[in-house]
Amino acid sequence: MFPFMFDWTMILILPAFALAMWAQSKVRGTYREYSQVRSRLGMTGEQVARRILDQNGLQDVPVEPVAGELTDHYHPGERKVRLSEGIHGSTSLAALAVAAHEVGHAIQHKNGYKAMTVRAALVPAANIGSMAAMPLFFIGLLVPSISWMMDLGILFFAGAVLFHMVTLPVEFDASRRAVAILGNGTYLAPDEVKGAKSVLDAAAWTYVAAATMALLQMIRLILLRGSRD
Numbered sequence: 274m275f276p277f278m279f280d281w282t283m284i285l286i287l288p289a290f291a292l293a294m295w296a297q298s299k300v301r302g303t304y305r306e307y308s309q310v311r312s313r314l315g316m317t318g319e320q321v322a323r324r325i326l327d328q329n330g331l332q333d334v335p336v337e338p339v340a341g342e343l344t345d346h347y348h349p350g351e352r353k354v355r356l357s358e359g360i361h362g363s364t365s366l367a368a369l370a371v372a373a374h375e376v377g378h379a380i381q382h383k384n385g386y387k388a389m390t391v392r393a394a395l396v397p398a399a400n401i402g403s404m405a406a407m408p409l410f411f412i413g414l415l416v417p418s419i420s421w422m423m424d425l426g427i428l429f430f431a432g433a434v435l436f437h438m439v440t441l442p443v444e445f446d447a448s449r450r451a452v453a454i455l456g457n458g459t460y461l462a463p464d465e466v467k468g469a470k471s472v473l474d475a476a477a478w479t480y481v482a483a484a485t486m487a488l489l490q491m492i493r494l495i496l497l498r499g500s501r502d
Contacts, residue, residue, distance in 0.1 A: 282493040289486035296478035303475035307367040307468045312461055318360040318372035321460050325376045334379050345371050347378035349393055354379055370469035373455050377447030388442045395439060398432030406430035410494055423498045434491050437484040444480045448473040
């Protein structure tokens with residue numbers, strides 16, 4: 274019924290799928306490793322996040338616990354830093370790295386970091402693209418009389434791809450800020466910074482993998498569209 278799911282263009286996304294699996298394994302392995310290494314200064318993820326926020330004039334941004342593992346995030350609409358249970362009260366190098374990274378997003382927001390502003394503007398397009406693009410495309414693929422729906426599907430999916438691409442500099446910059454802050458001697462001993470950076474570098478690969486998957490998927494759709502002409 275769905276032969277397009279198994280055509281030769283599937284080969285395009287296999288490398289991205291492999292990269293995504295490797296990235297997930299790497300981030301979880303690195304997180305587990307450094308979640309067992311306690312920082313010698315003994316500050317928790319919540320304490321580090323709170324202190325960095327205060328030092329950057331963000332006293333009105335709360336730090337809240339959130340359920341789950343690696344569910345940490347900064348919510349720009351609510352202006353809240355949320356740290357997962359394993360990060361919020363932990364003194365591990367992994368916890369401090371993740372906490373500083375999320376605060377990095379809060380600092381980006383305060384400073385009007387352009388890539389973050391663009392990403393926020395793309396959220397509606399990304400949501401629509403992720404939900405509607407594939408159904409529209411494959412309806413057009415299966416019904417020749419409305420093949421124009423394939424073009425509409427590709428257009429919607431392009432919004433999701435752009436979101437992933439803009440996410441890369443946002444995440445990389447937040448990690449760069451986090452490493453710089455943690456390396457100033459206030460939160461981590463100098464020899465501990467490398468471990469925190471390893472956690473953030475591993476996490477960055479998940480965003481690279483997601484962007485690669487999205488881009489190759491769009492190329493696949495374009496090739497499938499061209500095969501119908």
